[in-house]
Amino acid sequence: MTDTLLSAFIYLAAAVVAVPLATRLGLGSVLGYLMAGVAIGPVLGLVGDETNELQHYAEFGVVMMLFLVGLELEPRMLWSMRDRLLGLGGLQVSITATVVAAIALGFGLGWQTAIAIGFILSLSSTAIVLQTLQEKGLASTSGGRSAFSVLLFQDIAVIPMLAVIPLLAVPEILAAADAAGGHGADTGHGSSSLVAHLEPWTTALVVLASIAAVVLGGHFLSRPLFRLVAASGLREAFTAVALTLVVGVAVLMMLVGLSPALGTFLAGVVLANSEFRHELETDIEPFKGLLLGLFFITVGAGIRFEVLFDNAMLVLAGTVGVMVLKAAILFGLAIAFRVRRSEGWLFTLSLAQAGEFGFVLLGFAVGSRVVPPEIAPILALVVGLSMFLTPLLFIAFDRVVVPRYTQDAEEREADSIDDRGKVIIAGIGRFGQIANRLLRANGVETVVLDRQVAQIEDMRAVEVRSWFGDATRPDLLHTAGIDDAALVIVAIDERDQAVEIVENVKRRHPHVRVLARAFDRGHDYQLREAGADYTVRETFYSALELGTRALRELGMHPFRARNLRSTFEAAENEVRDALYAAWQRRPDGERMGRDHHELFMQLDAAMAEAMQRDRDDRHSRAERGWTPPPKGYTSEFRTDSAGRESDS
Amino acid sequence: MKRVLVLFAHPSIDRSEVNVELLRASRDHEGVTVVDLYAEYPDYRIDIDREQERLRDHDVVVFMSPLYWYSTPAILKEWQDLVLEYGFAYGHEGTALRDKLLLCALTAGGPEKAYRTEGFNHYTIRELLRPIEQTATMCGMRFVAPFILFSARTAHEESRVRSHVADWVRLIEALQRDTLDLEAAARAPTLNPMIDARDAGDPA
Structure with a gap:
């Protein structure tokens, strides 16, 4: 127990020190985690071999991340990106794998080994790239979306790769392993499987049934369940449900031999339209963040300096070679798919590394006697180092590419009026509804939050997109998109909580303007003191209207x-x-x-x-409107101004 | 330096192609006060005291707007009705505007040749602006010819906006430095050729 807590403390403390430092220096959190890992692993030796074990748990962060990505992605959007998914992703994986395999053949490796290495190095790091894209706000750019398509395709491609690798077993390695009495193939994945002993067609049936279960269950069962839990009003109960959902889907997928990341992604997409989406995001987000951080630390801690120093030239040349090669292929694809200008560079630079699935495949390939154990550590270093270098490429993108293209952009066109941010409306009662309707009718994107499930349901019945959630939670406002919101409208019925929201928003997001509804004078003062940019007493203007009518x-x-x-x-x-x-x-x-x-x-x-x-x-x-001049005023002008009348 | 006040009136600025550029250039110019009347008084409730104060603080007053029915947009007429009060702008003690300059910076949809006796608008732009000219006279102000862009609806497509805005900036500078020949400007049909001539003759 003490040991566990001690190592937990070491990991957390390393992150606490390194991450703010790295962010402060503009390096991004990913590089911070990686450096923290290097510090506690190879440099200080505070943690040892358990990092490998830990990495398997930490990979669950990737699973959660894909769930969150799925939540952001409605089925309609997924369908609209099918061309990029199959075209960009398919070509990237197949071309990279082929070229890498050819080069490996050239180095005199067996063809089976060469193919496996091609697979391993064709993958990129979903964890680093998505995390960094989101952190830098590049996820919804055209380059970011293209990168995401490729990553998604890669996550799917891992499944057939895992199926193919055992077929590539090299007899010589098998023999050597048997002679050494090595351990058997351990996939690290399918330790328990529902489908291992089934006929192929029943396997297919079970797999299809599981996917159907995720889709249909997500669609029909989740809502009553969430509603029930939400009605209990216990926040941790909802968190537990959210975790159960993600873990459950992941386990189901692993049981039938599918990628858990893919399964949770699918579950996320199914729930993207649910009114509970923002609440789910908010609950899963911290777990994802911590696990991903842990994952990056283990990557850093797993870098083995003795192998690096013994093979310094080989490893460095391999890393640089792989990255240049991948970048060249990506650049070509960017041109072919018309991902232009700075977007093309983002696409190229962001995906030029090998990824965490590379580790998984590598371990699997060594276990399956496809890759000889003596070159595995070198490959692992190449994969790890390339991930380590990725944040630097993002920095290069920020410092070199972006400035070059923004100058061009400024020359083209100044800001247009339509570039306004969206509006978050907290509280969709009688008051919020009217404001919302006016904004929506004029094409303003609004995100509506309310913590009364019944209210949300009424709104959804009339096709107003609205979400269940407590807007006093800062993290919920975050997932509702406050970072790129222009305005928050506070129209909830609870007086004190309205003040609390105003305070929260103004403290954390000073750039966001806050417009608030007040009940009476006292509430009005409180809201203004909390920092609201504009307040209106709910009765004032209607009473004024009525008074005018009375006149x-x-x-x-x-x-x-x-x-x-x-x-x-x-x-x-x-x-x-x-x-x-x-x-x-x-x-x-x-x-x-x-x-x-x-x-x-x-x-x-x-x-x-x-x-x-x-x-x-x-x-x-x-009557300070139009005022008549005094009677008889014209007598002043007879002589005064006639002379100035000009006739030109 | 003369203090320039631009009273800008365009009821639908997001569809504007020329006036919006003139507005931007005026705002960017140092020492020019720009009042977007429709923005400041969206419900036409013009603050008379504030507007009179502004007039007192400036030497040159510019009505900047498209030409609507041979006159200004409604809010600029409302502004005249309310702000140019007896006792302030005219009448026995109404001397607040005396010797200030009034200038119209207009855009017109019709071509220049429409604004002639034989053209389809039958009157020159100076003739059509007589009510404003007489208002200026009544207030003791100096009225000069308008700075105007004809055929404004196609100016964007024909790339005439940029040079018109550049001319406007030169005119602002001339007004600020008081280098405009006011006698000639009062007689001229429009100010535009005077700016071009200045530019051609004096590269500085």
Whole structure:
């Protein structure tokens, strides 16, 4: 127990030190984790061989990441990227694998070994690339989406590769292993399998049934289950459900011999339309983050310096060679698929490394007697080093590629008015609905959050896209996309929580403007103090409307009534500011303060007076619209201005 | 340096092709105050006191807008109705605007030859702007010929916007430095040739 906790402490502490440092230096969190791993592994020797074991657990972070990626991706979007998925992904994997295999053959390796190495090096690192793309906000660019298509294809391609590798077993290696009495093939994957002893056609049936179970279960069963748990109001219960879902799908996929990453990705896609999507994302996100971090640490810790120093030239040449080769193929594909300019470079640089599935395949290939054990550590180093170098390529992209292309972009066109961010609306009751309808009707993208399941269901019934979730949770606002939101509208019924949301948003995202609905004066002051950029009392404008109507009913001309209303509104706004200033000076613990009450009476009287008073003894303030000149004023002009009339 | 106030009126700025560029150039120019009237008073409730204060603080007043029915867009007329009050702009004590300059920077859909006696608009642009000219006279202001872009609907396609904006910037500078020949400007049909001539004669 103590040992476990101690190593947990070492891993966490290394991450705590290295990651903020790396982020501070602009290197990104991935490089931070990798360096932390190097520090506690080969350099300080604080952790040892258990890193390999740990890596298997940490790989579950990749599984979770693909679940989250799936959640972001609706089936419609997935379908629309099928060309890139099959075209870009298929070509990247097949061309890279072929070229690498050919080169390996040239080095005198057996053809079976060469093919296996081709497989291993054709894959890229889903973990590093997706994490970095998201961190840098590049995931939804055209280059980022192309990279994602390729990664997704690779994740699928791992399955047939795992099936093919055992068929490539090399007799000489087998013989050598038998002579040495080596351990048997261990896949690390299929330790227990439902399908190992079945006929091929029943296997296919079971596999199809499992996929159907994920899709149909996700579609029909998840909703009642989530609703039940959400109704309990226990946050940790929902977290448990979310974890159960991901782990369950992963286990099911492994039992039938499919990639767990692929299975959870599918589950994510199925749930992308669910109103619980943001809540699920929020719950899974921290687990994914920690596990992925752990994964990167184990990669760093697994780098074996003695092998590196013994074969320094070979390893370095191999790493650089692999990366250059992969980049060249990617660049060609970028041109062929019209991924242009900086996007093409992003695509090229981001995928030029080998990936974590390379480790998996390598271990499997050694176990299956396809790759000789003496070259395996060198290959592992090449894979690991190339992953280590990837964050540097992203930095190169940021510092070299982006500046070159942004200059061009500025020359082309200045900002257009349509480039506005989306709006998050917290609370979709009577108030939020009206604001939402106005915005949606004008093509503004809104993300609607409410924590009453019934409210969300009503909204979904009339096809308003809305999500279940508690907007007072900062992480939920994060998954709802506050990072690229322009506005947050706070319209929830709970007074104190509304203030809390305003505070949270203004503290964490000062760039986001916050518009809030207030119930009354007191709430209005609280919201303004919390930092809301604009507040409106929910009754004010409707009461004003009704009052104006009353003036008209009494026989006042509609235009005059409107002008009086505007004057009243302007005066009221001035009063409001003065009262707010008084409220801010209130003694501690008093809701309003005596000062405030007195001021209110004074200002109210002053306002009534202002509306009645004649300005300069000629016009009333209320009629500060068009004012007639005094009668008989034309007599002033007979001599005055006739001479200036020009006839040109 | 003369202080320039641009009163900008365009009710649908996101569809504008020329005025939006003039607006941007004016905003980017140092020492020019730009008021987007439709933005500041979306419900036409013009703040008379604020607008009168602005007028007091400037020497040159520019009405910048497209030409709507041979006049300004509605809000600029509303602005005139409300802000140019008796006792402020005209009348016995209304001397606040005396000797300030009033200038229209307009865009017109019709071609220049339409704004002639024999053209389909029958009147020259100077004739059509008489109400504004007389308003200026009534307020004791100096009125000069308009700075105008004709055939504005096709200016973008015919790449005439950029040079028009460049001319506008040169005109602002001339107004600020008070180098415009005001006598000639008051007589001219439009200001545009005067800027081009200045430019051709004086490369600085």
